[in-house]
Amino acid sequence: MRYSKYVILTFLTAVTFQTLDTVKLAGKAWAQNTSVHTITISHRKVQGKQTIRFKQGDQVELKWRTDEKVKLHLHGYDIEKTVTPGETLTMKFYAKATGRFPVTSHGFGEKKGHSHGTGALFYIEVHPK
Ligand SMILES: [Cu+2]
Structure with a gap:
């Protein structure tokens, strides 16, 4: 039980960060070009x-x-x-x-x-x- 909660939390965190990145950088990574x-x-x-x-x-x-x-x-x-x-x-x-x-x-x-x-x-x- 504990383990699956942790997995879900990690997953949600990853999704959140990805969304923020998409908003901020329009899906492109900074640094190149x-x-x-x-x-x-x-x-x-x-x-x-x-x-x-x-x-x-x-x-x-x-x-x-x-x-x-x-x-x-x-x-x-x-x-x-x-x-x-x-x-x-x-x-x-x-x-x-x-x-x-x-x-x-x-x-x-x-x-x-x-x-x-x-x-x-x-x-x-x-x-x-
Ligand atoms: Cu001014």
């Missing part, structure tokens, strides 16, 4: 390319490095995260929505709020399949 880009902020500017293009449906990983603490906002996908010097911040998402989306600063250093006064730091472009 991921478009990974490292973006470096220095002196409040993105070094090098300031636009990266993707194809709709791409799995994207943006890895952010900075020389000053900054809160970043990827518009359209509504990802808002803070990166600090010495760490790498990863933004992971499926590029579902097409268009050109800015990444803006919501304040460097300890500054808070939602100001886009200095304009966009970076853009992602998602092109239709």
